[in-house]
């Protein structure tokens with residue numbers, strides 16, 4: 034069973050938005066599990082930010098049922114786990130955990146092709162959440178599609 038895990042800081046803005054897109058992409062493939070997590074445990078069990086829910090809903094994706102959690106060491110263990118991180122600083126934290134536990138999960142940036150960070154919209158306004166959606170749609174989705182895992 035492959036698992037795709039999107040990761041950001043708080044797991045209430047960028048990663049649940051990315052998770053919503055991947056849930057839709059793989060909705061007909063029961064062998065792929067989609068999940069998300071935060072590096073920090075700032076908002077345990079919280080739903081996504083209202084602005085993230087609103088922008089995703091506008092484009093037809095319901096993420097209101099998702100709940101925030103912190104990344105766990107076991108997320109980094111199976112080689113079937115593919116992790117998509119919002120920024121290079123998240124990647125550094127994930128690699129530290131992976132090395133500590135001898136994990137084999139594969140770690141990518143959400144903007145892997147451009148190798149740049151996805152900015153944090155949390156301190157911004159609705160336009161920043163629109164921009165987050167656009168970037169994920171234009172960059173993360175094509176990258177995930179070309180991995181060759183059938184959706």
Ligand code: 4NP
Nearest residue numbers: 041042043044045046047155
């Ligand atoms: P996210 O945004 O990492 O995209 O979920 C943030 C949400 C909350 C905080 C930081 C970033 N925070 O500091 O609480």
